Amino acid sequence: MREFPPILQAKNLTKTYGENVIFKNISLDVYKGETIVIIGPSGTGKSTLLRCLNLLTPVDSGQIFLEGEEITAPSVNQDQVRQKIGMVFQNFLLFNHLTALGNVMVGLTKVKKMPHNQAKEKALQELERVGLADRAHHYPAQLSGGQQQRVAIARALAMDPLVMLFDEPTSALDPELIGEVLGVMEQLAHEHMTMLVVTHEMGFAREVADRIIFMEKGRIVEEGTPEDLFERPQQARTREFLGRISELYGKREKG
Amino acid sequence: MISFLEFFVRYFPDLLSGIGMTLLLTAEGILAGLVLGLAATLARTYGGKFWRSLAIAYIELFRGTPLLVQLFLLYYGLPGLGIALSREWSAFLALGLNSGAYQAEYLRGSILAVGEEQMLAARAIGMSKWQAIFYIILPQALRLAIPAWANEPVSLLKASSVVFLIAVPELMTRAKMIASRTYDPIRSYLAAAVLYLILVYLVDAAMKWLEQHTRLPGLSQARQK
Numbered sequence A: 001m002r003e004f005p006p007i008l009q010a011k012n013l014t015k016t017y018g019e020n021v022i023f024k025n026i027s028l029d030v031y032k033g034e035t036i037v038i039i040g041p042s043g044t045g046k047s048t049l050l051r052c053l054n055l056l057t058p059v060d061s062g063q064i065f066l067e068g069e070e071i072t073a074p075s076v077n078q079d080q081v082r083q084k085i086g087m088v089f090q091n092f093l094l095f096n097h098l099t100a101l102g103n104v105m106v107g108l109t110k111v112k113k114m115p116h117n118q119a120k121e122k123a124l125q126e127l128e129r130v131g132l133a134d135r136a137h138h139y140p141a142q143l144s145g146g147q148q149q150r151v152a153i154a155r156a157l158a159m160d161p162l163v164m165l166f167d168e169p170t171s172a173l174d175p176e177l178i179g180e181v182l183g184v185m186e187q188l189a190h191e192h193m194t195m196l197v198v199t200h201e202m203g204f205a206r207e208v209a210d211r212i213i214f215m216e217k218g219r220i221v222e223e224g225t226p227e228d229l230f231e232r233p234q235q236a237r238t239r240e241f242l243g244r245i246s247e248l249y250g251k252r253e254k255g
Numbered sequence B: 001m002i003s004f005l006e007f008f009v010r011y012f013p014d015l016l017s018g019i020g021m022t023l024l025l026t027a028e029g030i031l032a033g034l035v036l037g038l039a040a041t042l043a044r045t046y047g048g049k050f051w052r053s054l055a056i057a058y059i060e061l062f063r064g065t066p067l068l069v070q071l072f073l074l075y076y077g078l079p080g081l082g083i084a085l086s087r088e089w090s091a092f093l094a095l096g097l098n099s100g101a102y103q104a105e106y107l108r109g110s111i112l113a114v115g116e117e118q119m120l121a122a123r124a125i126g127m128s129k130w131q132a133i134f135y136i137i138l139p140q141a142l143r144l145a146i147p148a149w150a151n152e153p154v155s156l157l158k159a160s161s162v163v164f165l166i167a168v169p170e171l172m173t174r175a176k177m178i179a180s181r182t183y184d185p186i187r188s189y190l191a192a193a194v195l196y197l198i199l200v201y202l203v204d205a206a207m208k209w210l211e212q213h214t215r216l217p218g219l220s221q222a223r224q225k
C-alpha cells in the first residue's frame, strides 16, 4: 500500500544550463519503501535530475517536496534537507584523507554533532551493513572500487536518510566488482529503504525495481513496473533503448 | 693570518645570536604568511566578488614587487602616514606579507587539484560550504600543497637577509658588523654563507620529514605505480 503523501515529490521541474534545456516539467512521486530505477541514454539529464532533487543544483522552476514539505522554498535550510537525502555518486567521491570509518563518521560528528564514541559505534554498524567492518581503518586508496562504493553507501546511510539517490553506482566499476555493490543495494531494497537508482544494470532493474522510469532527452518517456517495461513497452523509443542496452550489457546479467 | 676555522670559532657567539634572529624572522614570516595566504586563497576561491578582488590585488601586489621595496615602504614609508614601526616589526610584516602572497599561490593550486567533486560529496551529506572547506577540502589541499610549499621556508630564510638593510640584527647584519670590525670581509661573509647553508639544509630536512609524515596511506604507492 502506498502511503500518502509521497516521501519525495517533484512537481514540474525545469532545469536549463544557459540555452540548454536539460529537462522540462518533470514530475515524479517516490513513495516510502519504493525502489525506482531510472534508465535512459547518457546526456538525458538523469544525473542533473538527481542533483536537483537533493538541492545540489538549483532548479529553474518547479517544486520539490520531502515528506510533504516544500524543500524548494527559499526559507528552507538546504544543508538540513541534504542530510535527509542520501546520495551515492558514480565515482564514489570518498574523502581521500579519511579512513573508511572516518568517511562514515564525519557526517555524524560534524553535521549531526554526535559524540565521538556514539558516532564511531554507529559508523561501524553501517560498515558492517555493507560488509566492510574489517576495512574500517583502510584509506580509500587502499580499497577496491567496489569497496569504496560500499563505503560511500555506508556514509550516506549513516545519516539515516529518508531517501537514497544512486547515480550510476556501478558504472565506474570493473565487471567483477559490480555484484558486491548491487548486492548491498538489493539488500537495502529488501529492508524497504526508499531508493531512486539511475543505472544501466537491467538485471537489477528487472529484479529489484518496483517501478522503472525511462527518460530520454529530458522527458519521462514511459514508466511502469519492470514487467510493463520489459515485456510490453508502449513506446517505440523504450523498445529501441532496451534492445540496445541489453546488447551492450546483456553479457553481464545473471540468468 | 688566522685560519678560517679559528675565525669562525672566535666570532661564532656573535653569529649565533644572528642565527636566532634569522630563524625567528623566518618562522614568524612563514606562520604569518600561512595565515594570510590561507585567508587570501579562501577569499579568492570561495569569496564573493569583493573578497575575490581584494585577495587578487594583495597577491599580485606582493608577488609583483621586490621584497626590498616592500620592506622600505613599511619602514621608511609608513612613518610618513603617522605609523612608525620598529625595525623588527617592519621586517616581520614585510616577510609575512610577501610570503603570504606566494603561499596563497601554492594553496590555490592544491585546492583546485582537490576538485569540485569533493565539495559536492561533502554538501551531499549535509555539510555547509564552510564545513566542507574546513573538514574536507583543506585537509586534503594542505597535504597536496606540501611538496611545492616546502620550498617556501628555505626561500624565505634566504630572502630574510635583505632586512640587514634596515639593520635588524640577524645573521647578515652580524656578518657585516664583524666584517667592518675585523677588516676581513671574505672570512666574515664566508662564515655567514656556511651558516646559511647549514640552516637551509636543516629546514630542508624538516620539510622532508613533514612530507613523509603527512602522506596518506595508499595514495603514494598508487602514484608510484
Ligand SMILES: Nc1ncnc2c1ncn2[C@@H]1O[C@H](COP(=O)(O)OP(=O)(O)O)[C@@H](O)[C@H]1O
Residues within 6 Å of the ligand: A017, A022, A041, A042, A043, A044, A045, A046, A047, A048, A049
Ligand atoms: N554543470 C553543467 N553545466 C552545463 N551543462 C551541464 C552541466 N551538467 C550537465 N550538463 C549538461 O546537461 C546534460 C545532461 O547531463 P546529465 O544530467 O549528466 O545526463 P545523464 O546523467 O543522463 O547522462 C548534458 O548535455 C550535459 O552536458
Ligand SMILES: [Mg+2]
Residues within 6 Å of the ligand: A043, A046, A047, A048, A167, A168
Ligand atoms: Mg549521469
